[in-house]
Amino acid sequence: MMIDLPGIGAYTLNEPVTWPAIDAPATSRIVYAAAHVVADPLGDNTPGAPAVVDWEATLRFRHHLWSHGLRVADAMDTAQRNAGLDWAATKELVRRSAAEARTVGDPATLVACGAGTDHAPGAADLHTITAAYSEQIETVQSAGAGVIIMASRQLARAAEDPRDYHQVYGKLFGLADRPVILHWLGEMFDPQLAGYWGSRDVAEATESFLELIHAHAATVDGVKVSLLDEEHEVRLRAALPEGVKLYTGDDFNYPSLIRTGSHALLGIFDAIAPAAAAALQALDAAEAAGDVAERDRLLAAYDEILAPTVPLSRKIFETPTYHYKTGIVFLAWLNGHQDAFAMVNGAQSARSLRHLAQVFRLADRAGLLADQELAVRRMKTLLAVNGL
Incomplete structure (x- = not known):
């Protein structure tokens, strides 16, 4: 599966990862x-x-x-x-x-x-x-x-x-x-x-x-x-x-x-x-x-x-660090935990598209896009809204 990402270009997703179920903490x-x-x-x-x-x-x-x-x-x-x-x-x-x-x-x-x-x-x-x-x-x-x-x-x-x-x-x-x-x-x-x-x-x-x-x-x-x-x-x-x-x-x-x-x-x-x-x-x-x-x-x-x-986390928490919440919510949206990429205080606008594209890429490399088709579809929607 491939997607064009701003600042990255054509990106081919890794093989998906299936994480084991956890029986106890x-x-x-x-x-x-x-x-x-x-x-x-x-x-x-x-x-x-x-x-x-x-x-x-x-x-x-x-x-x-x-x-x-x-x-x-x-x-x-x-x-x-x-x-x-x-x-x-x-x-x-x-x-x-x-x-x-x-x-x-x-x-x-x-x-x-x-x-x-x-x-x-x-x-x-x-x-x-x-x-x-x-x-x-x-x-x-x-x-x-x-x-x-x-x-x-x-x-x-x-x-x-x-x-x-x-x-x-x-x-x-x-x-x-x-x-x-x-x-x-x-x-x-x-x-x-x-x-x-x-x-x-x-x-x-x-x-x-x-x-x-x-x-x-x-x-x-x-x-x-x-x-x-x-x-x-x-x-x-x-x-x-x-x-x-x-x-x-x-x-x-x-x-x-x-x-x-x-x-x-x-x-x-x-x-x-x-x-x-x-x-x-x-x-x-x-x-x-x-x-x-x-x-x-x-x-x-x-x-x-x-x-x-770690590269994913360092990207999400890069300077200015206090805007890290945007990347956290972005990934929750990509992974289907919420229906919209929206935040209180309008904070979804606190990071650039290039930053979010890197978060997408690094999340995929870490095996943390739970449903790659959904993630790609949502990422393409975000890009389209921004004229890309």
Whole structure:
């Protein structure tokens, strides 16, 4: 099968890949896929308008992720928090996602949701910021989901030094009904979070971050780090208190980080769920293998599965990184998980046709076009709409 792609020319698709069914989640690592929301294509999802969500398709996609043995990290930046998903839609997403998880199993295990301060953009003092966080934590906990404490733009503006972060987070830990996940989102994902934890120097910020975690280790399940710095993550992982997990958020270096001990909470796993699930099954088997040769064979299989997903991920997350959601939704549309290439806040326009053509090509090379005929047909439709 062939298609003409802008910037690429005539491209012949690879042989399709049939990924194995997954009987049970991986046990060697805890893995969350940060999930996107499906916009209602008939809704007024223009920039700045309240989000109008296709709830049926949004929840169906979460079942897709669960069917591959992945947990769901919901209401996060992949779901366009601080980028079009307003608080009214976020509350509904949290409620619906947790309720849907109950049809599969324990919502506290299957889904964790972001709690932040984005519904209070004018919050300018620590007391108001803490109250805003508290409201969102209560919303998540009352739904029955796990809590991911997201980085706050408002706190980044208001905090004068590390002590201010420790004061706010210390109060939030007291509200948690179970251990929480902390989210350190780098400024490449959100420039307004520069200097988080009290310093623009990463080493100093890390020292502050670790001090906070060590002081509250019993209430921290893990930390999700999205700095796209493999060496830093390995050092941080080694410095965490016993029992506190490192959930990699590094969409550039996840294969090696997971292989060497990180758990995962990744936006790219929204797009590569079948491959991620197969790789994790190989990793499980490798870590259980008693024979060295068998272990090496299984680790090689893990590497072979994930290797072609890395160029895809690096393309989707290329600068400006915060526009990665467009590529995630584009692949969901190509793969038939939603009927339209539409996003809240009109974000489907955030990447060029040449960029999307490369995403198409790299997804095919990674074996991640589930139905090649559908994908080609939809890609040709997109090109035709744009005069090609």
